[in-house]
Amino acid sequence: MNDHEIPELLRSQDRFVVVSHANPDGDAIGSLLGMYLALREMGKKAWPLGDRPFPVTYDFLPGASDLITDPKDVDAPEWIIAVDVAEEHRISGDISSFRHTARLINIDHHPTNPAFGALNFIDARATSSAELVHKLLKEAGYRISTDVGKCLYTGLVTDTGGFRFAGVTGKTLEIAAEMLGPGLDSYEITRHLFEEYPLARLHLERIVLERAEILLDDRLILSTLHETDFSNVRAELSDGENLVNRLREFRGVRAACLITVMGNGLIRVSFRSKGNLDVAKIAQSLGGGGHRAAAGVKSTLPLLELRKTIIEALQLALNAG
Ligand SMILES: [Mn+2]
Structure with missing residues (x-):
């Protein structure tokens, strides 16, 4: 290679x-x-x-x-x-x-x-x-x-x-x-x-934590951002970089997922995992890629369908591991 x-x-x-x-x-x-x-x-x-x-x-x-x-x-x-x-x-x-x-x-x-x-x-x-x-x-x-x-x-x-x-x-x-x-x-x-984040990131972080859902017997934390959230707090897309990591920092949590709904029909999904759970595989099954513990995908699926697919895939992987 x-x-x-x-x-x-x-x-x-x-x-x-x-x-x-x-x-x-x-x-x-x-x-x-x-x-x-x-x-x-x-x-x-x-x-x-x-x-x-x-x-x-x-x-x-x-x-x-x-x-x-x-x-x-x-x-x-x-x-x-x-x-x-x-x-x-x-x-x-x-x-x-x-x-x-x-x-x-x-x-x-x-x-x-x-x-x-x-x-x-x-x-x-x-x-x-x-x-x-x-x-x-x-x-x-x-x-x-x-x-x-x-x-x-x-x-x-x-x-x-x-x-x-x-x-x-x-x-x-x-x-x-x-x-x-x-x-x-x-x-x-x-x-x-x-230590020099734009203040807009604090506003984004607030929204992400406020909307965090604790799912799959506390093993998955999922949150959602919309393009309007970014414009409301005058944040750039890049101000949200790695915010998903915050969702992984809790005891017993095996996977974190941040869904960002863009205005153009595209949805960005960031995955993080802890332990042996391979989120690159899940991202790949949806057309994305990445690393075992940090992966992502851009999807054109409707939000509810995508969300359901993601939760089911994570549930399957968590139950298998
Ligand atoms: Mn890299």
Whole structure:
């Protein structure tokens, strides 16, 4: 599955456009900016591409203001690097004008990734894609700078929930230490990530908790947001990132689910689980994907039908496990 030529390509090749997934989280943004800045520091042409500006939370990251949203500003790239993208159609940024002239390198840690690149580096044991970017850059002979470290550490910290989630080992902490390097405080970064939320998030959190339903003998907590909730409290969609985690934090709860009803007939569902329950499987059965303990799907099913399907699938999985 893994292509071992990638470090050599990063070292020898020159023109790279770097992309990640739509509605990017900390790992998507950190991995994208970390890769982009490292390539630039290595003296190469590199373009960070996305379909719209990143959420303001990440404005503190080096390179954040370099993001390109118009593919015309990308000049004849030879390589497309996709980081943290579970499926090709989830790539953010219009790569169609060079998709068939450039070759795609796919770097990801989602177990459901179908290896859509010409070259693929996929490792589901990694807690973040940032870890994989770090590994490849190191193997390419690149020595991590403070700027790149900030970006990659952001990816690692956000995808591990601040080192709390399943899969964090001593190795994870060693990699984190390498990313921080000497002279960089973890708190210089984590303060921006966890203590500078827009106030709109507090309003959203209130609504999510107020509407939380405790189901399946206290094993599932489910809540629902509507697009109008976001506009009512003047929140962006990204202000709700990872709010679903709050629903998993209680004793005996095995699964958490946050349903977000968008205005365009689409419904976003985020799943979290605890213990051996595999929510990626449930997301996949509905057309989505993700990780064992954190997965999601966008569905066109009507709300009530979708809700019923989700609860039944979770009930079946919980009773089987
Ligand atoms: Mn990730």
